[in-house]
Amino acid sequence: MKQSVSKAKPLPSISLADVGGIQGEMKDEIMQTLSILKEPERALQMGLKPPKGILLYGPPGTGKTLLAQAIAKELGATFFSTSGSSFNEMFVGVGASRVRSLFQNARKQKPAVVFIDEVDALAGKRKQHGGEESEKTLTELLVQLDGGHSNDGILFIAATNRKDMLDDAFLRPGRIDFSFHVPLPDMKGRKEIIEIHTRNRKLAENVMCSLENLAESTSGFSGADLQSLFETASRRAVQNGQKCIMKEDIDFALDRTVLGSSTRALQDA
Ligand code: ATP
Secondary structure (H helix, E strand, O other): OOOOOOEEEOOOOOOHHHOOOOOHHHHHHHHHHHHHHHOHHHHHHOOOOOOOEEEEEOOOOOOHHHHHHHHHHHHOOEEEEEEHHHHOOOOOOHHHHHHHHHHHHHHHOOOEEEEEEOOHHHHEOHHHHOOHHHHHHHHHHHHHHOOHHHHOOEEEEEEEOOHHHEOHHHHOOOOOOEEEEOOOOOHHHHHHHHHHHHOOOOEOHHHHHOHHHHHHHOOOOOHHHHHHHHHHHHHHHHHOOOOOEOHHHHHHHHHHHHHHHHHHHHHHO
16 A cells, blocks of 8 residues: 655755746746745735646646746745545545645645646546545545635645546636646747756767757657657767767667657557
8 A cells, every 4th residue: 555645845956947848928827827926915915816726737748747846946835746646545535535634744834835746547527537435535635725724825736638537626716726738849849948958968069059950850759758868868878988979879869769759659549
């Protein structure tokens, strides 16, 4: 039996500058939301209620977890992170009691961000979700999200690849106030992500000069794919005793990543 689902982590070291591809309207909305959360009294004077819950949705590996960590860092909040599947227990009441203790722990360490990844495993539509036990766990989550003033100083962030699977009651304003779509990065986003993941790596001159081309040729890659690409290239360079990443390492890693994504797509089909 899993013993604990929530881990309070020290302040994440990830900042918004580490998340690439957050642009335009979404960036503005996130910045606005953060400024309200940083100065809730000022917002209240303007008749604005600070948001309690945020949903991040989009394909796997696009940086939803990263963004949640960066938001926690911006707010100087303790980060409680867990996955929706860790509440699925066959024993009566265990899931609900885990939800309760997650929020109780967060209330002891305000300001706090409570992050639940794969929230569809916990807050899926009740009819499809099925099972009395899952329903009790979801009901407990709704009760905790409705905690009123006891939730002041707590921001709930949920992430999913399947927004369409979520229960309407969970998505109700007051529980989830903002939903942000985190899509696969476009060309500009990939360029930013490539810059982030090459910051601390030594690149050969011809690799440095071709990063823009790499951004162009990696359409369909997620941030996680790009991160993995540079990890693979670095590993190969180290194995070969090189001082920097060369064009051949990138080509090798590209083949691997493209192969990996198509195998995943076949397995998912
Ligand atoms: P999942 O839906 O599978 O949980 P996710 O959207 O939460 O995925 P992350 O776990 O945040 O994705 O991303 C995994 C890793 O990929 C990150 O730790 C980071 O190294 C890299 N990454 C993903 N997206 C980005 C991004 N937008 N900017 C920079 N790095 C990224």
